[in-house]
Amino acid sequence: MAITGILSSPLVYDTWQYIARGTRYAPLFVNDYIKARPGDRILDIGCGTGVLLDYLPPVDYFGFDMSAHYISACRKRHGNKGTFLQRELTADTVSDYEACDIVVATGVVHHLDDAEARNLFAVAKAALKPGGRLLTLDGCYEAGQSRIAKMLLDKDRGKFVRMESGYRAIATSVFPNVASTVLHDMFRLPYTVIIMECST
Ligand SMILES: C[S@@+](CC[C@H](N)C(=O)[O-])C[C@H]1O[C@@H](n2cnc3c(N)ncnc32)[C@H](O)[C@@H]1O
Structure with missing residues (x-):
């Protein structure tokens, strides 16, 4: 089985994420970037096995x-702590849900070509209340980054890993305000990530 097929197993995916991201990533991302308040309505596009929910305060x-x-793994892991839907969130389906305070998409944008990625940002914008925020996190190329990080990014299942400028060009075509941060030490393995916070 190809590596991409193996990673579709939730157990294998979580094990690989534990090795690669370590235990620091999720609480750091939740506490320093998502910064949810109790009661916030949060929509996680491409939630995978739902690891972020372990670290969020009580939210909707x-x-x-x-x-x-992945959705079945989320339901087993979290029960009714959240609502888990096996569904592609698109411009057509997003209006089925009430507007939310925060949209999160981790490890998603680098799987999408530019047109698909622009569409994802537009879907996220449509899902947000006025004043709401979108947080994205993806692998990122940067001149001079560690050779191991570059090798891991070259081998990623996502075929659209970009440089910071590439991600920002897409995000700013949809959101007027985009703050981006590139980090080299968020994961356990040498890796470079870009976190973007987008708001209207
Ligand atoms: C690499 S996984 C990332 C999972 C998780 N967020 C994480 O960081 O570990 C990307 C997931 O996004 C999902 N996905 C991509 N676009 C989506 C969309 N528009 N609606 C729902 N799921 C989507 C895919 O099914 C895939 O499981």
């Missing part, structure tokens, strides 16, 4: 993923 959480395996 909606996790969407196209993978039935």
Whole structure:
């Protein structure tokens, strides 16, 4: 089985994420970047196995993923702590849900070509209340980054890993305000990530 097929198993995916991201990533991302308040309505596009929910305060959480395996793992792991839907969130389906305070998409944009990525940002914008925020996190190329980080990014399942400027060009075509941060030490393995916070 190809590595991409193996990673579609929630257990293998979580094990690989534990090795690569370590235990620091999720609480750091939740506490320093998502910064949710109790009661916030949060929509997680491409929620995977729902790891962020372990670290969020009590919120109204909606996790969407196209993978039935990941959604079933979310339901087993979190029960009714959130709502988990095996569904692709699109411009057509987003209006089925009430506007939310925060949209999160981690590890999603680098799987999408420019047109698909622009569409994802537009879907997120449509899902947000006025004053709401979108947080994205993806692998990122940067001149001079560690050779191991570059090698891991070259081998990623996502075929659209970009430089900071590439991600920002897409985000700013949809959101007027985009703050980006590039980090080299967020994961356990040498890796470079870009976090973007987008608001209207
Ligand atoms: C690499 S996984 C990332 C999972 C998780 N967020 C994480 O950081 O570990 C990307 C997931 O996004 C999902 N996905 C991508 N676009 C989506 C969309 N528009 N609606 C729902 N799920 C989506 C895919 O099914 C895939 O499982």
